[in-house]
Each structure stands twice: as C-alpha cells, then as structure tokens.
Amino acid sequence: MISDEGFPKREHLLKTKEFSRVYKKGLSAKDNGIILYCLANESGHNRLGFSIGSKNIKRATSRNRIRRLFKEVYRKTKRNLKSGFDIVMVVKRDLRASLTYKSAESAFLKLAKETRLIV
Numbered sequence: 001m002i003s004d005e006g007f008p009k010r011e012h013l014l015k016t017k018e019f020s021r022v023y024k025k026g027l028s029a030k031d032n033g034i035i036l037y038c039l040a041n042e043s044g045h046n047r048l049g050f051s052i053g054s055k056n057i058k059r060a061t062s063r064n065r066i067r068r069l070f071k072e073v074y075r076k077t078k079r080n081l082k083s084g085f086d087i088v089m090v091v092k093r094d095l096r097a098s099l100t101y102k103s104a105e106s107a108f109l110k111l112a113k114e115t116r117l118i119v
C-alpha cells in the first residue's frame with residue numbers, strides 16, 4: 001500500500017524567484033515568530049519552502065530540527081489543505097526549546113486557517 005503522505009521533489013519550493021513572488025503577492029499570517037505566506041500557483045499541487053535565517057537561529061542543528069518538524073506537520077496534514085498553492089514558512093525566532101510536534105502542528109494549522117489554506 002502506497003501512502004499519499006510523502007514529500008516528493010515536485011512539492012519543494014526552491015528558487016529565489018519563486019520565494020520572492022510569494023513574499024510580494026501572497027497572503028500572510030504571523031504567530032509567535034512564525035510567518036506563513038501562501039500564493040496560488042499554476043500547478044495542481046502545493047509546494048512548500050522554508051526560510052530560517054542563521055542570523056536569528058545560530059545553530060544549524062536547530063534550524064534543521066525546526067525544518068524537519070514543519071515538514072512532517074505539512075506531510076501529515078497536506079490532504080486537508082487546498083491544492084495549487086506555493087507556501088513559504090519563515091521562522092524568525094529560535095523555537096528549539098519550546099517546539100514540539102504538537103506545538104508545530106497547532107501553529108501550522110492556525111496559520112493555514114488564517115490564510116484560508118484549510119479545505
């Protein structure tokens with residue numbers, strides 16, 4: 001049985017130009033140092049990108065852990081999201097001490113509701 005909960009390459013947002021387009025034209029929502037931007041795209045699937053700066057979060061291990069947690073939350077909840085959007089998550093504060101899967105999930109769902117990504 002093949003699950004639809006993967007995170008294939010086609011769902012990754014990678015190019016600077018694509019990030020800039022989402023920042024300039026997309027809807028945004030903010031909560032506790034996390035900003036979620038979303039913008040409709042031409043493809044029939046969602047694409048997710050992260051911006052976690054080393055200026056605010058010094059340790060690469062912390063940045064990677066935050067990224068992994070939010071990827072997992074996205075992967076588990078993507079069937080509840082509308083299709084055809086570019087999504088960018090920006091993390092402005094070091095959340096490593098307080099971030100758990102449950103808190104990441106609640107933050108992501110709250111921001112998704114505010115940007116009307118939830119079906």
